[in-house]
Amino acid sequence: MSEKPKELWSHCNECNQETKHDSVHQANRQRSFAIDGCYVDVGSVWDVLQCRGCGEIALRRIDWCSEDDPRDGPGPTTYFPPRVSRRKPAWASRYDLPWEYLSLLEETYTALHSDSRRLAMMGARALIDAVIRRNAGEQPNFAQGLNALSEKYLISEQDRGIIEAAIEAGSASAHRGHDPSPEDVNVVIDIVERLIHTEILAKQALKLKESTPPRPKRTAQKKS
Numbered sequence: 131m132s133e134k135p136k137e138l139w140s141h142c143n144e145c146n147q148e149t150k151h152d153s154v155h156q157a158n159r160q161r162s163f164a165i166d167g168c169y170v171d172v173g174s175v176w177d178v179l180q181c182r183g184c185g186e187i188a189l190r191r192i193d194w195c196s197e198d199d200p201r202d203g204p205g206p207t208t209y210f211p212p213r214v215s216r217r218k219p220a221w222a223s224r225y226d227l228p229w230e231y232l233s234l235l236e237e238t239y240t241a242l243h244s245d246s247r248r249l250a251m252m253g254a255r256a257l258i259d260a261v262i263r264r265n266a267g268e269q270p271n272f273a274q275g276l277n278a279l280s281e282k283y284l285i286s287e288q289d290r291g292i293i294e295a296a297i298e299a300g301s302a303s304a305h306r307g308h309d310p311s312p313e314d315v316n317v318v319i320d321i322v323e324r325l326i327h328t329e330i331l332a333k334q335a336l337k338l339k340e341s342t343p344p345r346p347k348r349t350a351q352k353k354s
């Protein structure tokens with residue numbers, strides 16, 4: 131059986147947006163089992179998807195069950211590799227980031243890519259704690275940690291309000307079962323990225339200052 135590739139829209143990690151894809155190959159897997167004397171079929175439809183823009187390949191699996199209501203639309207859909215809704219910022223690779231930041235950032239992005247929003251929020255909170263610890267040492271509480279960052283000019287008063295909101299969201303996810311929306315998570319990740327970037331830029335600025343030759347001293351001009 132040879133059919134024309136099916137065209138569909140899907141997110142492309144390379145193009146970083148929804149693009150047209152071809153399903154260049156499709157395979158089905160199905161099995162049946164009995165529940166209380168009734169047979170139920172379950173299966174998965176696998177598609178090898180190729181982006182028409184850049185040629186990138188991804189694998190999509192849609193699970194189904196004969197008991198599903200067709201009005202509910204397609205069943206659970208999984209992509210391999212996971213669809214990346216947000217990329218790690220370019221500066222994260224450009225600078226020599228401390229290992230603690232790098233590993234926490236990697237784990238936070240992995241959580242984001244698999245849509246594990248609560249885990250991503252907890253990762254963001256852990257990153258803010260790490261920034262406080264690295265810049266101000268262990269602090270008795272979070273408020274004093276923010277005071278210390280403020281004294282080091284790493285955050286402004288406006289930043290402080292935003293970070294407190296981010297921490298509250300991270301705590302609610304960790305302790306109160308809060309399920310944040312994708313928009314909430316993106317705002318918190320924006321805040322965390324900016325905080326780390328500010329710290330890194332402050333250190334880079336210091337290095338730049340040290341490596342720049344000082345201006346020669348002006349000698350007093352003689353009056354003629």
Ligand SMILES: [Zn+2]
Nearest residue numbers: 142145181184
């Ligand atoms: Zn593409």
